[in-house]
Amino acid sequence: MPKKSSKDSISFQEAKSKLKSFIPVIKNGWLIKFSTFSGENVLLVFMSIHTHQIIVRHYDSEDFAVNYINFVIGHDSTKQWAIE
Numbered sequence: 001m002p003k004k005s006s007k008d009s010i011s012f013q014e015a016k017s018k019l020k021s022f023i024p025v026i027k028n029g030w031l032i033k034f035s036t037f038s039g040e041n042v043l044l045v046f047m048s049i050h051t052h053q054i055i056v057r058h059y060d061s062e063d064f065a066v067n068y069i070n071f072v073i074g075h076d077s078t079k080q081w082a083i084e
Helices: 012-018 062-073
Strands: 019-021 025-027 030-037 041-048 054-059
Touching: 012 019, 030 062, 041 062, 054 062
Parallel strands: none
Antiparallel strands: 019 030, 025 030, 030 041, 041 054
């Protein structure tokens, strides 16, 4: 297997310096945790505090991430639901 060049990989320290993680919040029965990488990529993790259902999503746009947060917290956290 060919070795990746140093241009193709990112060092741990560089990745760590570009990653921002925020304290989880609870809204409408959903625990919401989000992180950003390089200010552009957003990772969302949701967990229902009632059913323990977990949803993980990645977005390249903060606007799309905010829209999805609003979509999820608008749903009943006491019921398991199928996610498309």
